[in-house]
Each structure stands twice: as structure tokens, then as C-alpha cells.
Amino acid sequence: MSLESPLGKFLGHGSARHGTEHWWAQRVTSVALLPLTLWFVFALLGMNDFTHASVVGWMGSPVNSILLALLLIAVLYHSQLGLQVVVEDYVHTGWLKVSMLVGLQLAHVAFGVAGLYSIILISISGGMTV
Secondary structure (H helix, E strand, O other), rough: OOOOOOHHHHOOOOOOHHHHHHHHHHHHHHHHHHHHHEEEEEHHOOOOOOOOOHHHHHHHHHHHHHHHHHHHHHHHHHHHHHHHHHHHOOOOOOHHHHHHHHHHHHHHHHHHHHHHHHHHHHHOOOOOOO
């Protein structure tokens, strides 16, 4: 017994096979966000003060900068996946849906590039105040 409709069999159009990958990507990023977010919260709680110099010094550590970059990538990718689902489910006008999906993709890439550039710049400076 097949779950495919007779029309789908006739036309040869089955599942697009993208829903499972999208679902898994959302679950994997949420699992990755758990330890990264816990690390970030405890790292911030462990800081004595939040002056510019101390935060830049904290970000200058290689371990902190790598984990911060991973957190940024995971947050942005997870956010992009979630917002894509919202737009696909609730925006019904074709041109608006496409333009919103493209705009969200560009915004997430721009935020990612700006964030990673900032982390790399601070990390390369060795924690010195800029």
C-alpha cells in the first residue's frame, strides 16, 4: 500500500524530500545551542565587570572567541530555519513570500558576516583595547 496519491503517481511528483532535512537541521542546531548557551551564560556570570576592556580581553581568548563564533553561527542558522518555516506557513502571496525569504536569507548572512568579522578582529588584536 502506497501513501502516494494516484495523481502524484501519474505525474511522478512525490515528496520534495526537503522537509526531513529541514526538520533535522532545526533539531541539530537546537541541540548545539544548549551547551553553547550554557557556556555563554556561565562565562558572563563569571566575569567581574563588564567594562569594554574586560569584555574585549575575554573575547581575545582563543577558546572564548571560537565558542562565541560557533554560538553566533548556530543562533543565526537556527533563527533562519525557524523564520523560513513561519514565512512559508503564514505568507500566502507568492511574490511577498519569495521576497521575504530572500530578505531573511540576506539579513542572516549579513549579520553572520558582521558578527564573525567582529569576533575575528577582536581575537586577532589579542585582546588589546582598540
